[in-house]
Amino acid sequence: MSQLSKLTLGCWAFAGGTEWGDQDESESIRTIHSALDQGITSLDTAPGYGGGESERIVGNALVGRRDKTFVATKISDGVSTESAITESCETSLGLLQTDYIDLLQVHWADHEVPFEETIAALQGLKDAGKVRHIGVCNFGVIDTDGWQAAGGELFSNQLPYSLLSRAIEYEIVPQCLEKGIGILAYSPIMQGLLTGKFKTADDVPDGRARSRHFSTDRALARHGGPGCEAETFAAIAKVGAIADGLKVSMAALALAWVVNQPAISSAIIGARNPGQVAENLSALTIQIDDELDAALKVATDVVKDFLGTNPDLWAAESRYAL
Numbered sequence: 081m082s083q084l085s086k087l088t089l090g091c092w093a094f095a096g097g098t099e100w101g102d103q104d105e106s107e108s109i110r111t112i113h114s115a116l117d118q119g120i121t122s123l124d125t126a127p128g129y130g131g132g133e134s135e136r137i138v139g140n141a142l143v144g145r146r147d148k149t150f151v152a153t154k155i156s157d158g159v160s161t162e163s164a165i166t167e168s169c170e171t172s173l174g175l176l177q178t179d180y181i182d183l184l185q186v187h188w189a190d191h192e193v194p195f196e197e198t199i200a201a202l203q204g205l206k207d208a209g210k211v212r213h214i215g216v217c218n219f220g221v222i223d224t225d226g227w228q229a230a231g232g233e234l235f236s237n238q239l240p241y242s243l244l245s246r247a248i249e250y251e252i253v254p255q256c257l258e259k260g261i262g263i264l265a266y267s268p269i270m271q272g273l274l275t276g277k278f279k280t281a282d283d284v285p286d287g288r289a290r291s292r293h294f295s296t297d298r299a300l301a302r303h304g305g306p307g308c309e310a311e312t313f314a315a316i317a318k319v320g321a322i323a324d325g326l327k328v329s330m331a332a333l334a335l336a337w338v339v340n341q342p343a344i345s346s347a348i349i350g351a352r353n354p355g356q357v358a359e360n361l362s363a364l365t366i367q368i369d370d371e372l373d374a375a376l377k378v379a380t381d382v383v384k385d386f387l388g389t390n391p392d393l394w395a396a397e398s399r400y401a402l
């Protein structure tokens with residue numbers, strides 16, 4: 081049975097769509113194969129990524145390679161009752177062309193349905209051998225306490241974490257450390273912002289300018305907040321200067337920082353081609369000592385302070401129970 085690797089390949093962008101734009105399926109499959117060939121053993125997808133499109137592409141890529149891969153997928157927001165969860169899992173199994181899922185995660189907590197019902201359905205799938213581990217995403221400290229009090233297994237909590245999204249440091253990381261819950265860090269280079277490829281906020285496509293870093297005036301944003309574009313791009317420039325001094329790419333440095341933070345089991349990278357996979361894997365060769373860790377935190381504290389304790393990247397009124 082395959083295990084999580086320190087970097088997991090995230091497969092959302094393979095679905096293309098509003099956030100990501102055009103993506104060629106054969107390029108996606110080459111990207112997955114190059115990741116697996118270079119030592120990445122885990123993939124993360126979801127039914128919500130292109131309405132099953134990402135899972136379908138992952139299934140095609142894994143023909144002949146399934147047993148060497150740790151496959152994580154999810155149940156969508158609002159899929160919380162026993163029948164809906166069973167149906168979702170069966171659909172995922174079909175698209176992924178497999179008879180088991182290594183990690184089945186709740187995508188967002190459903191505060192309308194008792195956790196007990198969701199847990200019973202997931203546990204039933206595990207007992208039937210269709211799921212190896214049960215995990216969650218986007219759970220605040222109250223969600224996690226409630227889930228565990230209801231008897232729920234927690235292999236991991238998948239959360240947004242990068243130098244530009246550090247809200248989980250306030251309460252969720254300490255809770256995960258105390259309870260021994262591994263964090264799967266998503267958007268570790270903040271959807272590409274921490275590569276330096278975007279020079280100004282106007283360069284960022286609307287699909288990726290939905291986060292609270294950007295003004296709610298952006299076409300697809302719904303958070304209602306002012307955004308912190310000036311602070312974000314000032315922080316990116318500082319991280320870039322540190323990367324230049326070390327003669328490493330900004331993406332690799334930002335990823336290395338995430339991987340080296342407490343409680344992180346894996347960083348879920350969103351590479352779209354084999355070149356990005358190779359560059360991102362170079363993060364594993366960068367040492368983050370205390371001095372470098374402190375310098376990167378100082379460079380990005382202004383964004384952390386602005387965004388505050390709400391980890392929700394896309395909503396001012398947090399969907400996390402904190």
Ligand SMILES: NC(=O)c1ccc[n+]([C@@H]2O[C@H](COP(=O)([O-])OP(=O)(O)OC[C@H]3O[C@@H](n4cnc5c(N)ncnc54)[C@H](OP(=O)(O)O)[C@@H]3O)[C@@H](O)[C@H]2O)c1
Nearest residue numbers: 090091092124217266267268269270271272348350356359
């Ligand atoms: N549970 C959740 O609620 C949740 C939410 C979000 C994401 N996720 C998971 O986390 C995964 C990763 O999220 P993400 O895609 O936002 O991750 P990310 O690693 O922060 O951003 C990935 C994007 O940055 C660009 N990029 C990546 N490496 C690069 C490099 N070396 N040089 C230049 N550009 C590079 C690519 O887009 P371009 O080349 O187009 O710029 C890529 O699609 C998703 O696929 C998904 O599995 C989960």
